[in-house]
Amino acid sequence: MVAQPPLSRRLRAVLVAIAMLAIVVPSLLVHYAPPVPHYRHHRVHAVPQRVVPQAELPPVEPVAFQDLDPQDAREYNADVPFVDGPIPPARPFRLEGDPAAQARATDCLAAAVLYEAGDDAIGQRAVAQVVINRVRHPAFPKTICGVVFQGADRTTGCQFTFTCDGALVRHRWSDAQWARARTVAAAALRGSVYRKVGYATHYHTNWVVPYWQSSLDKIAAVDTHLFFRWTGWWGTAAAFTRHVSSDEPVIAALAVYSEAHRSAVDGPGPMLQPEGAFYDPVAAQAALPAPVTGDAGSFLVTLDADSMSPDGFALYAKRACGDRSYCKVMGWIDPSKTPTALPLQPAQIATMSFSYMRDQSRNYDKALWNCLEFRRPSANQCMKAQTFLTNAKLRMEMLKLDDEPSPLLAVPTHVPLLADGLAGVRHKGDAATDRATPPGQPAPAAPPLKQGPAADRN
Known part of the structure; x- marks a missing residue:
């Protein structure tokens, strides 16, 4: 057997240096690297963006949210870029119909802007524009009240959560706040346009992430609300030409505010x-x-x-x-x-x-x-x-x-x-x-034995 010559001192030093670098450099990179946003440790199920062709009506997705806490959602939303290019404003909208139907539409829109944006005129104008954009788009109901209360008969699946989560029962706005919301709603139905949100048909607050978000174009931010439009042709002005019905439905849930719905x-x-x-x-x-x-x-x-x-x-x-x-x-x-x-x-x-x-x-x-x-x-x-x-x-x-x-x-x-x-x-x-019982007369009422919470309201 032939003996191997010993390693030179210089070669040993090189090998030791390489070994030290292999250990130290990754450690330094980990230590000094910028922090990874916490939301990235959550699994976000992004819906692939798909441009729906003109021949196919885009689906209106139910409201469902990613499993993110508010701070994680804010970080995630901040990383979503705004779409490139101009954001053309919507055309003015003027509601037709008899005075009773117009009053019902005004009160439905007032409820939407008040419960969705609070007592804030700018946020209310942005929400009102989305409702009007929806009513002109063939993917949504063709009345203002129909758009606002779409899906409200279900505990899940409503498009505006205040209509099905009990908010109308839990919280009552003051008469002054209601009057201010009606002023914003009436102006929007008489042609006022909130230009910043363009033809947005969707929005959400920045502390939640809906599942549908990644499939749409992010176009604007108003305070804590982010606004989106459909991609492709369905997000352009040409898609918003549907004839709007003046047959506004009666919404019983609004009777607490609205004389128009109460009397109808x-x-x-x-x-x-x-x-x-x-x-x-x-x-x-x-x-x-x-x-x-x-x-x-x-x-x-x-x-x-x-x-x-x-x-x-x-x-x-x-x-x-x-x-x-x-x-x-x-x-x-x-x-x-x-x-x-x-x-x-x-x-x-x-x-x-x-x-x-x-x-x-x-x-x-x-x-x-x-x-x-x-x-x-x-x-x-x-x-x-x-x-x-x-x-x-x-x-x-x-x-x-x-x-x-x-x-x-x-x-x-x-x-x-x-x-x-x-x-x-x-x-x-x-x-x-x-x-x-004499003909034409009702049967006599028996004496009461039990009364409900409001049985004495006569």
Whole structure:
């Protein structure tokens, strides 16, 4: 074996130096490198930016947020660049329609700018511009109120969170603040343009990161709000030419502020009773029930009499019915007595606390209460005393329903039912009831046994 010559002193020094550098340099780089923003340690699910072609309507994504705390979100948003190029201002917009519809639109827009931007005129103008941009864009509803309250009937999926997160119930702005918001809204609907946000259709505060953010162009910042438009053709002026409808819907949830929405409620609803006006914000914001399986026009519900007033039952029922032309809502206070399916049994009907029926083909729209449980200002609002029908008489009665619509449920003939399935609609030929009550007069109301939170509002 041949012996290897020893390493020279110089070579050993070089090798030691290289080893030291391999250890020290990375350590120094780690020590003196600029800090990495904390949000980068969170996983951000960025939606890929896609230019939607003109032939395809861009989707309106539900409001959902990345899992970032506020400071991380601010850092993330600060790193998102603004789009290059000019931001052309939107064209002036002037709302058409009769004075009542214009008043409803003004109040819907006022609620949006106030709850979204607070009592700040600049922020309110920016929010108002986004609402107007949306109403002119074919991807959104074609009325101001429709845009503002889009998805408000769901606990998730609303486009403006104040319409479905209970803010209308939790927080009430002062009359002066409401008046200032109406001034901003009215100006926007008469042609005032907030130029800075251009044709933005989306915005969010800088302490949150919506999932849709990365798919849009960031175009402006107003205080703590960031504004975005769709990419490609759908973000240009040519896309904002849709004809806007002047048929503004009535928004019951705004009755606490708006005379225009309060006075537009049709029929003896919960907001305009014959003996006085009353509005229930809990009923206006409560989660809506699902219809009965197999019958999209019928609802069996448990009513929360502890937090919802008796007047609010009717508002809740009308919200559940939505735009159905024919609808029945039956309510119980005790959840153990609330049925889960149709047809109803006599004992279930006897314990019913509230009923509502709508039949637009017969111009019928009526809510009734069990006056043994809830005092009402008029006997016309009370359910009738109930009597059992024999099988033969039930079939006879069901042939006599041409005089007015019947809320009787679809029932087998072998099941005895009460004389009135929703306990409030008279049928001619009911001899027992005719003898007890003079023709054309309501059945007498029973003395009250239980009152809801606002039962004494007469």
